[in-house]
Amino acid sequence: MSYYASRVALSAALVALMARPPVARAAGDPPPEKPAEPPAEAPPPDKKRPPATAGPDGFAVQSENGDYRLQLRAYLQFDGRFFPGVDRALVVDTFLIRRARPIFAGTLAKYFDFQIMPDFAQGTTTLYEAWVDFNYTPKARVRVGKFKSPVGLERLQSAMTTAFVERAFPTALVPNRDVGVQLYGDLDGGVVTYAVGLFDGAPDGANIDLDLNDGKDVAGRLFISPFKNGQSALKNLGFGIAGTYGRQSGALAAYRSGGQVSILTLVSGITADGARKRYSPQLSFYSGPFGLMAEYAQSESRVLKARPSR
Known part of the structure; x- marks a missing residue:
């Protein structure tokens, strides 16, 4: 056999070997292991509003969905009034609490907002605000x-x-x-x-x-x-x-x-x-x-x- 014929026969043998079906697995042999699947990503946790908060806007307690909310905040203002060279029968130099106003505000059933604001300054008690809003849309x-x-x-x-x-x-x-x-x-x-x-x-x-x-x-x-x-x-x-x-x-x-x-x-x-x-x-x-x-x-x-x- 010539060199050329031997090389052709060897190539044909390699092709035949590659085309053979896989050898049957003997009984009792363990099945081949499957490649490991990547772990499933956990669903993101639901973002729930905290039931109670405290911060620059005051103290608040609310439901998880925010449909019900009660907020308390307040402000205090101090003033000094001095009138040099003015008849003392007309005015008096004094320090005073100009405004002392707690504010109770909140939301009811998502669409109703309210606010109550009294004032305790200057020795009197005055109701400054007490209102209810129907707030279905900001347009009206x-x-x-x-x-x-x-x-x-x-x-x-x-x-x-x-x-x-x-x-x-x-x-x-x-x-x-x-x-x-x-x-x-x-x-x-x-x-x-x-x-x-x-x-x-x-x-x-x-x-x-x-x-x-x-x-x-x-x-x-x-x-x-x-x-x-x-x-x-x-x-x-x-x-x-x-x-x-x-x-x-x-x-x-x-x-x-x-x-x-x-x-x-x-x-x-x-x-x-x-x-x-x-x-x-x-x-x-x-x-x-x-x-x-x-x-x-x-x-x-x-x-x-x-x-x-x-």
Whole structure:
């Protein structure tokens, strides 16, 4: 056999060997081991809200799904009022607790929020807020009770975040807390914020618990932040208009300075008697540590002067 024929025969033998079926496993031989499968990943644990928390927002107890929640927080503000060179018959230099307000807030059945806030400062007890919200969608919420009237820009800012203990003079011309019902919400992710409500009609700067006449005030506010949803440097720029209108009668408000000293009191015998209207254009802008607030307030009331007795 030639060398070429031997190489062909050897190649054919190798091909035949590779094509043979595997040898049958003898009875009793253990089956071949299967390759180990990677361990199955454990499902991620359910993220449950802790039943009780404590932090910068106060103390809270809630259900696992958050549908029920009770929160307690508070704030305290200390002030000093000193009037050098002023007649001591008019004012007294003093330290005082300006605000001492516990806040009880919470959620019921997911869609109902509430808040109760008394004030124990300056030797008196005053109910500042007591309201319930129906909060099904941020686009349209309903609030009933006693709360801030939706007019003054600085008034709507919490006393915990104002630059000074006392607010500026325009705030004295708008209601403080009033009793009524309000529809409010945010549209387009907060680009448009609106509020409209019917209230008892608090006098300028006043905090009332009930109405002393049959007249009611309609109050409203429209605030626009056109760049809120973008990345513009003007993202936190907003402007708007607010106001009230109603018919009122009775005593008129007295106006006080930042030191809470009376600076304007109307002549005795002059009372509100008819239409009262307020309007307040406003603007705010924030960028990092910089903040700007601007507002103008005007209050007009029809009055009645009592006739002198004879």
